Amino acid sequence: MWQALTAFAFSLAVAGQDAGAGVAAPQDPATRVDDVVVQGRRLEDLVSDFVTETSAPARGRGLARWQGRICVGVVNIQPELAQHIADRVSQVAMDLGVTPGDPGCRADVVIVFTDDGRGLATKLAEEHQRAFRSGVGGLDRGRVAFAEFAESDRPVRWWHVSMPVNAETGQRAIRLPGDVDAQGNPVAPVIGVFAASRLTSQIRDDLRKAMIIVDIDDIGQVNLPQLADYIAFVSLAQVDPTADFSAYDTILNLFEEGVAAPAGLTEWDVSYLTTLYRVLDSPQAPSNAKRAVGRITDAMTRERQDASRRGDPPPADSDR
Template sequence: MTALALAALLAVAPMQTPPPAPQDAPPQAATPAGDPVDLGEVEVTGQPLDAMIRDFVNEVAEPNRRRGLARWDDRICIGVANLRAEAAQYIIDRVSTVADDLGVIPGEPGCTPNVIIIASDDPTGLARELVEERRRAFRLGGAGMDRGGDALGAFVETDRPVRWWQVSMPTDSETGRPAIRLPGECMGECRMPEDAAPVVNVFSASRLSTQIVDYIFRTVVILDIDQVGGVSGQQLADYVAMVTLAQIDPEADTSGYASILNVFDDPGAAAGLTDWDHAYLQGLYNAERNRKNLRAGRTEIADSIHRAHDELRAGEEEAAE
């Protein structure tokens, strides 16, 4: 797939993208899902599990400015370019499987990609070309939809093995409509200022809660083929799944946790997504996210992650009996 074709995909407006049709979950990759983490060791370190979860959330989570943590709503379509067919399909299947486990519906073959994964031997040049030619695909101009111009510059110039950029939408959870004004979009004929404003019907919001939540609707991931060769196919696919399905801080220091996010610093750190990673994703996707206070919203997600940890441990104990 050429850079021009990729730019055409990026030009698709979020509100014009048809939802991909549901399908059965893609087959689970044959490789084991990763070495389980013995959560019992958490007690030995002297740091309570609650504190470790809060620290992990604060370290890895990177929401857009003044917004809560975003996640995908109910559909995802993955496109992979510049890899051999079997390698590309493996990544598509694996990321789709992780998404399906979280309740996000994978798209059928031929759907319009909203996750674009590109391998390149010149990732910085490719990122610069895409941003220069289709800048609005990376920054649509709506408040709270991306991490800002400085972060976009870092996306272009970083030398990391994997770089990613996400665009999200503040959304009215009651209606499913955008809760912000998008440049160039109007309700009606755009003759009056109010035609350009979003329509939000307030049903249950209060001083403590909100019905406005954030949903990811586009992710671009660029792989540096000269740097990703030191990890296995599953490690790479699971790393991509983690940074695609959640808003992960590229500068996060996760060395104190058993996480796939450490794999490029230590390829032996994890064979795939760990229990920490699964619990983080499950906690994010199970949380209601209805707290108006952003700090309280993180606490809600941390509590949800703790419940996911408890469920994972209970499942391990049941399997051991």
């Protein structure tokens, strides 16, 4: 098992209430009725808090998404279960415009099942740290977050590696250790600027690798569709594992004590993922995480308002 996991580790190296209820007709047109105040948070505030709390980009970089193609590998469980999870992650990715890899492709998303999540994460962190952290800033969440990934007791833990790339060509936009010319001199990628802006950038951030570790002994009574949807979400978006999602109708509450978890991805979840991928794929994509959060908040708020007009159920009871 460890030989297989070692190979996978090295593959990570970076190359509200009803408003109409109880309203009576006015008895006297000359009588002024005070405005009704609905207690709770506004939709825009709710969305803004969710997007802000969820987002966990690499240090100093913008939010990232998968581009082009994604290959999902699931190891250390029965083949039929592994196939179900890989297929579900790939399907959600495809719904977001990302092409699943062919059978036998080299995994970009590695999902490992184990009976000792902390032990496995710690061992990989100690023996193959360079596979998770290349030593170059801006590719991951940093040393403190990496220690938390290794040492936490969460049933599911995840680690993403992203890469700044030229938005026009898709080529890497930073220098990595070992980048030298024919004479052995350090070299860095050259970016030809075609759309300089203080609000947008020619450089975008792409997800390149993700490691998901599932502790079988700690996942409790969750069912396979729930688990697969949870893994899909944390595979396809940079999610803060320490965030509190209890105020939201989201699959991210799957392991939240005292919070009823949904049967799978909710409309709220799909709205977030769809908006995230659409905003980050725009030629006018925001140049940093703060602007991306604002853009995603605006777009997701409009989408949820449209859903409300269609009569879709609200995302959550919003007061914490």
